[in-house]
Amino acid sequence: xxxxxxLDSHVSVSEGTPVLxxxxxxxxxxxxxxxxxxxxxxxxxxxxxxxSAATLVKGINGFEAEFKKSExxxxxxxxxxxxxxxxxxxxxxxxxxxxGANNLFFGTGTRLTVIP
Amino acid sequence: KAGVTQTPRYLIKxxxxxxxxxxxPISGHRSVSWxxxxxxxxxxxxxxxxxxTQRNKGNFPGRFSxxxxxxxxxxxxxxxxxxxxxxxxxxxxxxxxxxxxxTQYFGPGTRLTVL
Numbered sequence: 001x002x003x004x005x006x007l008d009s010h011v012s013v014s015e016g017t018p019v020l021x022x023x024x025x026x027x028x029x030x031x032x033x034x035x036x037x038x039x040x041x042x043x044x045x046x047x048x049x050x051x052s053a054a055t056l057v058k059g060i061n062g063f064e065a066e067f068k069k070s071e072x073x074x075x076x077x078x079x080x081x082x083x084x085x086x087x088x089x090x091x092x093x094x095x096x097x098x099x100g101a102n103n104l105f106f107g108t109g110t111r112l113t114v115i116p
Numbered sequence: 117k118a119g120v121t122q123t124p125r126y127l128i129k130x131x132x133x134x135x136x137x138x139x140x141p142i143s144g145h146r147s148v149s150w151x152x153x154x155x156x157x158x159x160x161x162x163x164x165x166x167x168x169t170q171r172n173k174g175n176f177p178g179r180f181s182x183x184x185x186x187x188x189x190x191x192x193x194x195x196x197x198x199x200x201x202x203x204x205x206x207x208x209x210x211x212x213x214x215x216x217x218x219t220q221y222f223g224p225g226t227r228l229t230v231l
Contacts, residue, residue: 034219034220036222041204041225041227042224042225043120043122043206043222043223043224043225044206044208044220044222045222046219046220046221049219090159094218104149104161104220106158106159108158109158109159
């Protein structure tokens with residue numbers, strides 16, 4: 001069965017310090033993995049996507065994530081947090097397509113707070 | 117390209133009423149998916165439409181329905197509204213559809229409040 005676990009519901013960092021948001025997944029198929037960000041009362045914006053090319057994926061706004069198959073992880077990082085990074089982050093796995101099923105699985109989200 | 121648009125952005129209804137929400141996908145996208153987002157349940161998949169056909173369906177009661185038009189625009193309808201239907205309803209479009217490694221592009225959502 002496919003699932004996504006975001007290990008922290010809330011992460012606080014100081015402005016200028018590194019960000020680490022953790023995500024573990026399980027999938028019976030070769031997964032595609034995504035990170036989305038959601039600012040208050042807004043839709044989800046794609047940060048980055050992994051689809052079995054390079055294991056280190058670079059996204060927008062300085063974020064990147066590394067796919068580690070042995071650890072079934074896809075953690076999101078950023079070297080230096082900015083106040084505008086404060087938002088909710090969702091890790092999402094797509095299991096490659098099984099017709100008639102819900103093929104996208106969302107994590108429960110991690111709320112990132114950036115302290116000035 | 118214009119992004120995914122949803123109308124209306126905010127809606128207030130009373131219990132028992134029905135509501136219709138609209139979603140216009142990115143030009144050229146044929147798949148539209150709908151999600152319900154609440155603080156308690158998080159993001160839950162409602163259904164996906166592709167070329168006017170419902171392709172996937174989540175675990176929601178029959179009060180929730182949708183359709184897609186030939187121009188790929190989609191509507192979802194909720195009948196006999198309940199207080200628990202208060203949520204942010206998100207629409208997402210993609211070229212090929214969810215589950216195929218295809219990127220979903222989300223609209224800003226419709227905030228529905230049921231009184």
